[in-house]
């Protein structure tokens with residue numbers, strides 16, 4: 001089955017490049033094609049966006065050049081932000097999830113477009129541009145935000161080349177932590193992807209917390225990011241073929257201990273009165289016996305929207321990370337997780353004294 005262009009009532013006057021973008025987007029949205037089979041289509045998408053880019057970011061020797069250390073974490077360089085597209089299962093999950101969120105909003109609200117606030121658009125506006133080609137501006141209107149002027153200039157140039165300017169209500173070059181309800185229109189959907197595995201280093205937590213406090217009625221995409229603790233037998237994990245699949249998860253040898261920390265609208269609400277630099281995570285007790293073959297790892301699970309989910313190994317964002325602690329973990333230890341905000345944000349684990 002091919003994805004149906006539900007709201008597509010325009011198209012005759014689209015440029016040839018925009019038509020190409022639209023056909024690739026329908027291929028990406030086709031739920032019958034497993035995400036892991038669509039790398040060539042994502043590369044084609046990148047080609048289309050690169051070709052349409054009139055003002056590409058300057059070529060630099062070091063891909064980290066141009067990054068910004070904000071008070072809430074690292075805003076990666078425009079070059080690195082462009083490279084995120086190639087984390088292709090992630091790209092597809094976000095495009096499909098945002099597409100579903102817009103469709104659902106338009107089923108509920110007729111007579112005006114869904115307003116999408118896209119934070120951290122990067123130089124390609126990778127997660128929004130495909131959607132602009134399949135939704136008309138009367139179905140979806142985007143505000144693009146990025147801290148880096150070269151990224152906004154590049155995204156704007158692509159949108160102009162593809163004749164999609166009607167789909168953008170404004171471009172904002174700013175730190176999203178300064179984006180305020182009093183000076184901006186209420187969005188319906190807030191799309192944010194400024195994260196790494198385990199919510200480390202980049203400012204997703206602080207920015208999502210700020211934006212969802214400003215606009216509590218908006219739909220956040222991703223809906224939930226959970227960091228889960230498991231003791232794993234790494235030999236079993238590593239013997240398994242980690243090519244992403246949409247099939248059943250292969251059998252691994254793990255002791256799952258549950259969610260250490262979660263970012264979603266409910267947890268954001270519980271942090272309302274916290275003024276310090278630390279957010280609470282879970283407290284967990286380790287089992288009475290843990291065989292020496294197991295090692296503690298954190299897994300990031302990203303529910304983009306409804307059933308559009310990134311599970312273990314689907315993306316660089318959901319690869320496991322070894323859990324570090326100043327002291328060695330022992331059976332029956334009680335571990336408390338907390339999330340350190342600030343310019344180097346990260347989830348940390350502390351062993352509570354017995």
Ligand SMILES: C[S@@+](CC[C@H](N)C(=O)[O-])C[C@H]1O[C@@H](n2cnc3c(N)ncnc32)[C@H](O)[C@@H]1O
Nearest residue numbers: 075081084120121122126146147175176193194
């Ligand atoms: C991981 S990249 C994602 C790029 C693109 N959205 C994608 O998914 O392929 C994160 C982007 O967020 C931007 N960014 C990070 N922190 C930001 C902040 N506090 N305010 C605005 N933009 C930010 C970075 O400049 C970068 O372009």
